[in-house]
Amino acid sequence: MGEEVKLSEYDSSGGNNDDRVLWEVGLPGADDLTPLTLQLIPAELASAFRISPESSKSMTDVNRASQNTFSSLQRWHSQDMSSMNNSNFKLFNEETTVTEKDETDLTREGSDPRKLRRVESGGTEEIESALCNENCADDSSANKTLNKRARLVWTPQLHKRFIEVVAHLGIKNAVPKTIMQLMNVEGLKRENVASHLQKYRLYMKRQGNEGPSSSDHLLNSTPVKQSLRESGESGHYLRNTNGHVGMPTQMPYPPQMVQMPMPMIGMANGGMPVGYGGGPSVGFHHQYSMMQQQREWSGNNFGYYHPVASNDK
C-alpha cells in the first residue's frame, strides 16, 4: 500500500526517500529469531494443558510454509500494485476526499462530498478514518442533509504522527499545510492541522514556562496491539462501539511499525485507544530528531482518549 512515501515537493531539506531501508533497521536479525523448526510449546506444558503436541516441523515443512507465504505476498503485492496503478499518490484536497485505492468499498458512498470522517486508531500504527456507510445509515443520511463533516479525533497515533512531522520539520517549516502534506493522512484537512497546531503551540507555550515537563513520554508509548487480524489487507476496518466503522487510511510516510509482541489480550479496540504509559517500544523513530519538543507534551491534555466523534446529529 502506500509505500510510495513521496515526500515530494516542498523543497527544503527533505529528500529522504530511503524509508524503506530504515524500516528494516529495527528488525531482528536472523540470529535473533526463533527457528521455525523449534517447538514453541514444551512438551510437558502442552500435555499439561492438553494441547496436542504439534508435530515437529521439519525443514521441508518450514520451507513449504515460507514459500506459501512468499507467493501469497507476491500475489497480494501485484494486485495491490495494479490497483494503485499510476496514481501512486493522491492529494486529498478539498471535497474529492476519499477516492480509489484500498478503501474502495468503504469509499464509495460516492458523490457525497463531505463524508463524515473520523480518524481513529487501530493497530500499532494504524490511523484510520471512520466513515459512515451502510453501517450507520441513519446518521449518515442526517449528515448528508446537514452537510456537516464529522470532527476529527486526534488519536494517539494521529497525534504521534503529527508530532513526528512537526519535529521533523522544525519550528520553521511546521506550518499547517506542510504538516498536513507530510502526515499524509487521508482526509486530513489543513484546517484540522491548523487547529491542532494552534492548540499544540499553546500547550507548548504553557509547558515551556511552567515547570514539570517531567512525566512526559509520548514518544515511545503506544503499545497498541494489533494482534488479531492479520494485516495483509490495506482495507480492513474496524468498528468501534459507536457503530462507526474505522477506515483504513494512508500509509504514513515513514513505514511505521513492526509490532512487538506485547502480551495483551482482549481490548478489542472498542474505539478506545489503548493504554498508555506502557511499553517502551523502541526501534523505530530513530530517523527523526524528535526528542526535542516532542517531550514537552505528553498524553494527558491533548486529545487522548475520547471515544467519540459524535456526529450523531
Added chain:
DNA sequence: TCCCTAATAT
C-alpha cells in the same frame, strides 16, 4: 493564498 492568534461556536 497562506499563516497566525484570539475569539467564538459546536
Added chain:
DNA sequence: AATATTAGGG
C-alpha cells in the same frame, strides 16, 4: 474539553 470556524492582521 476537544475541534471547528471565523475574524482580523501580516
